[in-house]
Amino acid sequence: MRQLKSDPREGLSMADTLVSLDGVNISFNGSNVLEDVHLRIRRGDFMAILGPNGAGKTTLLKVILGLYKPTAGTVRLFGVESAHFRERYRIGYVPQKAGSFGDFPATVWEVVAAGRIARAGLWRRFDRSDREKIKEALAVLGIENLVRRPVRALSGGQRQRVAIARALAAEPELLLLDEAAEGLDVASEEAFYGLLERLNRERGVSIVLVTHDIGAVSRRVKKVICLNRRIVFAGPPQECLENGKLSLLYGMPVFVPARTERQIRKMSGRRR
Numbered sequence: 046m047r048q049l050k051s052d053p054r055e056g057l058s059m060a061d062t063l064v065s066l067d068g069v070n071i072s073f074n075g076s077n078v079l080e081d082v083h084l085r086i087r088r089g090d091f092m093a094i095l096g097p098n099g100a101g102k103t104t105l106l107k108v109i110l111g112l113y114k115p116t117a118g119t120v121r122l123f124g125v126e127s128a129h130f131r132e133r134y135r136i137g138y139v140p141q142k143a144g145s146f147g148d149f150p151a152t153v154w155e156v157v158a159a160g161r162i163a164r165a166g167l168w169r170r171f172d173r174s175d176r177e178k179i180k181e182a183l184a185v186l187g188i189e190n191l192v193r194r195p196v197r198a199l200s201g202g203q204r205q206r207v208a209i210a211r212a213l214a215a216e217p218e219l220l221l222l223d224e225a226a227e228g229l230d231v232a233s234e235e236a237f238y239g240l241l242e243r244l245n246r247e248r249g250v251s252i253v254l255v256t257h258d259i260g261a262v263s264r265r266v267k268k269v270i271c272l273n274r275r276i277v278f279a280g281p282p283q284e285c286l287e288n289g290k291l292s293l294l295y296g297m298p299v300f301v302p303a304r305t306e307r308q309i310r311k312m313s314g315r316r317r
């Protein structure tokens with residue numbers, strides 16, 4: 046296993062670089078979906094990936110997760126080449142429509158406990174520390190009171206929380222979320238992004254989320270990646286909004302209405 050000690054180009058310790066992609070290409074049926082992607086995800090990052098439909102956002106997450114193998118380029122996870130990386134539990138994933146669960150008959154406890162298997166292993170019984178971590182994940186998401194309920198009987202917002210608690214039960218250092226707020230009403234969406242912000246700030250979980258809603262996330266994320274096969278912009282959200290980068294990304298004028306503090310207070314008030 047090749048373990049890198051430092052990132053010579055940037056003078057940073059690899060301990061701070063959770064994911065690095067260099068010159069990553071991937072193609073399906075002969076057409077390029079990602080081209081020459083260079084990306085660093087660092088400890089403490091809170092990053093949004095934006096881009097039009099079919100831009101390769103989900104593919105990028107799947108490359109990081111090791112689900113897709115790039116046709117060219119290198120992927121390193123926690124300093125280790127992806128093909129040799131064995132500690133997959135360090136990266137949590139909430140896929141698109143993760144909260145749908147269909148008619149799955151499991152309870153909230155069972156679904157969240159299943160997330161712990163990634164860390165505990167399939168062949169070992171849960172010990173006290175596993176159960177504590179499951180309880181903690183439920184508590185962080187504020188769903189301890191739902192443990193006995195079948196997930197299929199929950200609201201969309203509650204199911205999203207279950208999906209995230211399942212990912213958190215494995216104590217990931219990096220959480221990847223793919224359009225996880227889709228289908229939530231505006232107030233639930235605000236609460237959801239607030240929760241991610243707290244996970245990032247208070248628990249030190251690095252977060253990368255794919256979203257179409259720059260308006261909702263721009264106040265919260267520290268960095269925006271604009272992807273359209275290639276990374277066309279990487280920087281602070283304000284710079285992305287001010288310099289017409291989104292219009293370039295989507296190939297048409299884009300106006301992002303910022304939510305005012307008053308609107309947000311009103312929405313939060315409605316939830317109480």
Ligand SMILES: Nc1ncnc2c1ncn2[C@@H]1O[C@H](COP(=O)(O)OP(=O)(O)OP(=O)(O)O)[C@@H](O)[C@H]1O
Pocket residue numbers: 073074078096097098099100101102103104105
């Ligand atoms: N396993 C696969 N086999 C073939 N083509 C694929 C596969 N996965 C993704 N693609 C193609 O790659 C392109 C990018 O897909 P991807 O899901 O990454 O886009 P996206 O930016 O997440 O889009 P959206 O915003 O619509 O979710 C699409 O044209 C898709 O059809």
